[in-house]
Amino acid sequence: MRYRNLLLLLFINCFLFSSVANAEVPLTAAFVRDHQLWIKNGDEEIQVTKGQYVYSPKWSYDGRFIAYIDGDELGEKSNLFIYDTKKKENYQPYIIVETSDFKWSPVKNQLAYTSVGVLNVTKMKNNRPQGFENVSLGVSGFEWFPNGKEFIVSSQANLLPTGWGPIPLYRIPIGANLNPAKMKPFYTIKTKEPDLFAIYADDFKWSYEGEWVSFMAVPTASWSMDSNTLCVLSQEGEQFQVIGKMLGYRDWMKWAPSSNQLAYISGEGRFFVDNKSLAIQDVPATARQKEYTPEGFVDLDLEWFSEDMMIVARSKENKEWDEGPVPTMYTALYGVNLITKEQNQISFPKKNELDVNPEVVGSYISWFRKTGEEMKGDVWLKDGLDGQEHIWLKNVGSPPVFYKQN
Template identity: 60%
Template sequence: MIRKKIKPFYIIQINTTDLFAIDTKHFKWSADGKWVSFFATPTASWSNDSNTLCVLSSAADHFQVIGKMLWYEKWKKWAPTKNQLAFISGEGRFFVENTITTVIDITTFYERKEYTPKGYVDLDLEWLSPDEVVVARAKENKEWKEGPIPTMFTSLYAINIKSGEQKQFTFPKKNELDSASLVVGSNITWYSSIEQEHQGDVWAKDSINGLEYSWLKNVASTPTFFNKK
């Protein structure tokens, strides 16, 4: 009975050069429900280095490959009110280079802009407002080739995607890093930790220009917020 209710929605045409995949995952709908983003993932080892970010219209009449990125679900997020998709593009599992904050307007597919300055990597992403995103940014490390993977000491930056203005707003001390930003209303939280430590503190601001304060101490990760809809 259940099988009879299941109908094909869209068949992805794959090939070995432009789009090779054996699975799909991490589906996310846009704010208006007209588009869904997802990963088309190749074989297990390959997917550690590269996945294909795709979008599909709710009527299944428009499919588009957006680009290559790693398989982190939190690295792709729809704007809160517009059909804009922010994601961290790039390939390579070690985070030392080539992770770039990119925003694309899905209604045109041509208005794509990259915001990560040359010489840096972005390793986290969150929408702050319809026109602003927050990223965790560090200097790239092209010198590393082998051995233990180096820690990327990230700080948080706010990017205005209209004006292009970028502003650093957290300043961790030596051997510390700030990451995992979350936005609830105008409030911003993030996780501040010390290199190789298994616990850290959650800090918060009531706005991007507000005073930061320590909210939770000695926790293993950031809290999870659930929005009432």
């Protein structure tokens, strides 16, 4: 009888564990597998393109549309497409739109993009983005203002006999239609070597309440591979501050979920072997920033889990390397408590694997796990810092793009 009860108890526990492990994850994501666009909603995977070469999918404001680039293996083609999840069809917003920089409005299903230095916005036809209108010429970088009615736009500095000139930023309404009278100067970045040398600004990101915008001031191509300047500017263009030096990875700087704290991976040098640290700066910067990476380690990606907790992709530094093939830095995810400074490993890749691209969606933590030699990998999830990690997507070409309810 005792033996039978033990077997029954083991069966119940196994059943409960299996139910929890196989419970449907309430997340929706767009992802690329074998160069095609897919959508995963809960446990269902749906392929939505065939015979294309897809990259850079992005969700629209309400999740009805996914904009993406249809390219080719040689990088000679970069055509903008949109997938309509309601009508289940792919279409082009215009006959041909060649772009590599496109962004959805934060308040509606309107798409802005640059093509050969021209900023454009889509019109609407039958409640779908269709056609376009010109906004501004001479654009090197842009972002929507949080109100969805204007853009912050940068133009490249001019090369003068005395060197590179300043970088102009503009505040431009979406209906500017190339009218010079509507291009309002916003701020002028006065550059100088070596403290702040740059020729254009890009990768704009707004803080939680839109009080500040962060961006990278980017120098000439070779220099930018080793160092870019992270800056912030107030919403009215009145306060400008330099935060620090970093590499040109957009995901390496992120605002806190509900405060004016800016986290970034600080450090110069194009190789990941050393000098890459998690730093957090209160904005406006009135005190010295805080750094959290222990001696002997490098942090190579980051994500906010909460106001008091960060997630980083961390590896041991490799100062011994100085020539030959660049070593792979095998990262695992760590949770960093910003109050107590307690730090614990929260993902556990095998010896030849690395975990990158941490992302928090609701209570879930997502990351991309791959081997050092492969470009493809799997997407893993865990529910909370102490949850059980498991595979959510197999054999994908890049981290997924989650739809996050606005």
